[in-house]
Amino acid sequence: MKNLLVAVGLTSLLSACAHHDDVRPSSDNQHYVIIKSSERGQGVKEALDQATHFCKQDKQSMFVLNESVTYQGEKTEHEFLSDKSTAEIITNAGTWLWVLGDGYVDDAGAIASIAGASAEHSLGKPYLINLSFRCGS
Template structure:
């Protein structure tokens, strides 16, 4: 039990220290971070968070020089967004019906929740967010 507690504590501490894994240091104090994301806004939030954390390590402030978001999915972006929204709805509705359902309803809901989650996972992360920044 003691070794399990030690392993969990070590994992938590190491993951807390590694909050800017995707930052690539550059010359002349110009750095960049690239994030793959399933969502534009979450991707930019994660990239800016990592850049800020990177600069805070040297007690500096982060200044954005440039940011870009590229969609590189297999489906057209509009179709990706529509399919993703449907899969999220099916997963959420299926999960709730699985929890509160009775009899055959919860069986069908379990299948729907798992299928929706599988579809979400298979869609990958088609957004590439790049933030160029400087620590001042």
């Protein structure tokens, strides 16, 4: 079971490599990246990484023209962040019990870890990141 946790973590890490699937190219060299994210900072970083990757394929630099982050959740942003924090705490505590526990403790940890991750996933991706950029020398 512990090997499964390591395999899932490694797969997630490897699939996080930067590409530019969300870039919307245009003919006037004003391109866009539009991303939905569960975290404001992570979404902005992902948009910037994709824009940079897009420009680097033609050996050019990326220049940001405009960047906006909009919260579009059903709950208030404060409630969303509070619920997300609680789910992360449950996931982390459960994972530690799962890995380090013995007997019934590791079973309870596995359940808590999965429940916390499910709760966090159910919160969705309420941040919409819209980045416009140009590629140039």
